[in-house]
Amino acid sequence: ALRRLPPPVPDDPRIDLAEAGAAKALTDFDGQQRAAAAAAAKSQKEGAVLLFAQARLSESSALLNLGRLDEARQAATQARELFAVSGDLGNAARARNVIAVSFAMRGQFAEARTLFQEALEEFRRIGDQRGLATQLENVAGAELRLGHADEARALFEQAISVARETGDVSLAA
DSSP states (O other), X not given: OGXXXXXXXXXXXXXXXXXXXXXXXXXXXXXXXXHHHHHHHHXXXXXXXXXXXXXXXXXXXXXXXXXXXXXXXXXXXXXXHHHHHHTOHHHHHHHHHHHHHHHHHTTOHHHHHHHHHHHHHHHHHHTOHHHHHHHHHHHHHHHHHTTOHHHHXXXXXXXXXXXXXXXXXXXXX
């Protein structure tokens, strides 16, 4: 419906970004990637740096789900740098998480653990409990893959506790 409105509304990169979010919710990662790339191109042309970073983060998530790990890492790194410079530490941590997942998907669990821990500290610093719970789970998963079962168990228990505190029953489960 927004695309049918008179110009310049249909060309707004925020519409493409919303479309990318809808495609992600439907697990249409090809559609997410295309819409996020369109949002990135338009926002870059307009000089909308934070919108560009959001688009690149969305695109990195899609690329990750499509198994295009190097491209995902590149997009997430670009987004992370822009978010960090602008002071958006939450999205910078989310981008760092995508980078970490790209390492984990390649079986590089030590590298992934380091990046998950850095994202964990960023979420802790800004007080984002949901991000904290997710990163505790991610660090625990990396520890488990590295053969550190006791450390993983303690981290999983912390993640469950934080998830319950925030009401995130899905993560707690």
